Amino acid sequence: MLEITKESIEKAIEKARITKPKVKVLEFRRYAVTNKTTGANYEVKFYKISGKKFAECDCKATKICYHIGASIGAHIVLAEQMSRQTV
Ligand SMILES: [Zn+2]
DSSP: OEEOOHHHHHHHHHHHHHHOOEEEEEETTEEEEEOTTTOOEEEEEEEEETTEEEEEESSSOSSOOHHHHHHHHHHHHHHHHHHHHHO
C-alpha cells in the first residue's frame, strides 16, 4: 500500500493524461484500469486511514503509478457524491 502525496499523485495524473488508460468503477474505492495499447488490466484500490490517503495497484510499480493517477479522478467524483448522500 502506498501513501498518496500531492507530489506523487500529480506526477501519476500527468502520466495518465498521456497514456489515457480506461477506467471502470468496480465499486466505491475499487477500480479496474485497462491499458488501451497492451490490453493489460490492473486493479486499483483506495484506502483512508487516520486521515491519510493510500492506494494500491496490482501492477509492478513500487510507487504511485499512472493507474492510480487515472482512477483518482473517478474516485474523487464518487467520494463527493457519497458524502453528499450521507449528509
Ligand atoms: Zn499500477
